[in-house]
Amino acid sequence: MARRGYGGSPEDFWGALRGVWLGPARFFRNLDPEGGLIRPAIFVSLVLYLNLLLEAALQALWLREFNYALIYAPFLGLVVALVLAPLLVAGLAILVLVVLEGAPSRRGFGPVFRALGYASGIGLALWIPFGPILALPYGALVATIAVKEAMNVPWTRAATATLIPLGAVLLILLLLTGPGEAASFLVNPPQS
Numbered sequence: 001m002a003r004r005g006y007g008g009s010p011e012d013f014w015g016a017l018r019g020v021w022l023g024p025a026r027f028f029r030n031l032d033p034e035g036g037l038i039r040p041a042i043f044v045s046l047v048l049y050l051n052l053l054l055e056a057a058l059q060a061l062w063l064r065e066f067n068y069a070l071i072y073a074p075f076l077g078l079v080v081a082l083v084l085a086p087l088l089v090a091g092l093a094i095l096v097l098v099v100l101e102g103a104p105s106r107r108g109f110g111p112v113f114r115a116l117g118y119a120s121g122i123g124l125a126l127w128i129p130f131g132p133i134l135a136l137p138y139g140a141l142v143a144t145i146a147v148k149e150a151m152n153v154p155w156t157r158a159a160t161a162t163l164i165p166l167g168a169v170l171l172i173l174l175l176l177t178g179p180g181e182a183a184s185f186l187v188n189p190p191q192s
Contacts (some may be wrong), residue, residue, distance in 0.1 A: 019118075025149065045086060090165065094109070100151060114149065123139065
């Protein structure tokens with residue numbers, strides 16, 4: 001049974017973005033846990049694709065370098081977004097289920113993947129300079145709300161299950177890139 005919440009289907013792209021940004025608890029409470037994996041996979045791919053395109057356009061405008069790379073960016077970005085984004089969300093969903101239940105389960109994977117897929121809508125702000133400083137903590141909160149509503153667990157369990165994998169990913173990125181690059185990611189200035 002599809003639930004309605006944000007103008008027609010809560011899962012259309014703009015409706016989902018609006019719901020995730022402005023009313024995440026209501027959005028995830030109204031999200032159908034049996035709705036399938038295709039729509040959230042497409043959603044997360046579109047979010048990453050738009051992020052890559054907007055960042056490439058901002059970089060070109062900032063540096064005033066309009067060259068052939070802008071022609072290839074949409075094609076390469078589409079391939080990367082279609083493959084990488086759903087895999088990253090699936091990996092995060094598995095890690096959340098491992099922390100939450102001790103092992104991933106078929107019963108829990110679908111709802112958690114759907115919820116985290118839509119929670120990725122917060123990532124649309126990552127291309128904006130200084131956007132990650134606000135988007136990362138808010139995204140962690142929205143992901144916690146998503147897990148809480150998808151798995152019907154208390155706040156503490158949802159926060160633990162969500163923040164441990166997210167913290168581990170951020171720690172790995174920090175170790176791989178170093179403190180200078182990590183700080184640059186948070187500020188996200190156009191490279192000169």
